[in-house]
Amino acid sequence: GAGVSQSPSNKVTEKGKDVELRCDPISGHTALYWYRQSLGQGLEFLIYFQGNSAPDKSGLPSDRFSAERTGGSVSTLTIQRTQQEDSAVYLCASSLAGGTQAFFGQGTRLTVV
Amino acid sequence: GNSVTQMEGPVTLSEEAFLTINCTYTATGYPSLFWYVQYPGEGLQLLLKATKADDKGSNKGFEATYRKETTSFHLEKGSVQVSDSAVYFCALILRTDSWGKLQFGAGTQVVVTP
Numbered sequence: 001g002a003g004v005s006q007s008p009s010n011k012v013t014e015k016g017k018d019v020e021l022r023c024d025p026i027s028g029h030t031a032l033y034w035y036r037q038s039l040g041q042g043l044e045f046l047i048y049f050q051g052n053s054a055p056d057k058s059g060l061p062s063d064r065f066s067a068e069r070t071g072g073s074v075s076t077l078t079i080q081r082t083q084q085e086d087s088a089v090y091l092c093a094s095s096l097a098g099g100t101q102a103f104f105g106q107g108t109r110l111t112v113v
Numbered sequence: 114g115n116s117v118t119q120m121e122g123p124v125t126l127s128e129e130a131f132l133t134i135n136c137t138y139t140a141t142g143y144p145s146l147f148w149y150v151q152y153p154g155e156g157l158q159l160l161l162k163a164t165k166a167d168d169k170g171s172n173k174g175f176e177a178t179y180r181k182e183t184t185s186f187h188l189e190k191g192s193v194q195v196s197d198s199a200v201y202f203c204a205l206i207l208r209t210d211s212w213g214k215l216q217f218g219a220g221t222q223v224v225v226t227p
Binding site for chain 1: 149154155156157158159162202204210213214215216217218219220
């Protein structure tokens with residue numbers, strides 16, 4: 001696609017429910033990144049994919065968070081048993097392998113009530 | 114550890130004023146430095162970058178120079194416009210990390226009034 005696309009743009013969920021956030025990277029971008037943007041914590045790196053594998057998961061805050069990528073394209077970030085502190089904007093970015101610029105989507109605003 | 118510190122906002126200034134946003138960093142190794150901008154309702158966009166000491170990144174009238182001796186990458190613009198109102202993020206990437214694994218500062222909101 002022309003840009004990084006994320007869905008949904010907004011998600012309100014009840015505490016304890018699972019949520020799935022989707023990211024469609026720019027076509028041809030083999031690298032994909034998830035970030036979280038929250039008040040008080042700023043922008044935090046979560047996980048990096050190169051193709052379908054995730055060589056760097058160091059930013060995932062707990063084992064309730066997981067992500068997968070299939071076909072070297074779409075990625076899904078899953079948060080299980082959501083907590084109120086998970087409320088944030090989740091950003092996805094993609095780049096060419098070896099590229100020097102990451103392109104960001106507009107994010108999914110998650111609110112846990 | 115590695116970190117980026119930038120001045121707190123909001124920074125409010127009038128159109129055509131001079132803008133400076135300070136950014137300093139601590140890093141193990143030799144990072145590449147970036148400024149990203151987030152306009153209202155839009156995603157993060159790369160504004161400019163510098164990959165080695167004394168490099169100057171520039172774009173849309175903004176400039177920042179990589180100063181290794183002061184570990185700084187201050188953003189400047191000589192004459193701001195209302196359309197420059199946005200949140201600006203300073204960021205770094207370590208050379209040992211993958212491109213896109215950015216370490217961001219907290220962001221500085223800039224409000225430009227007519």
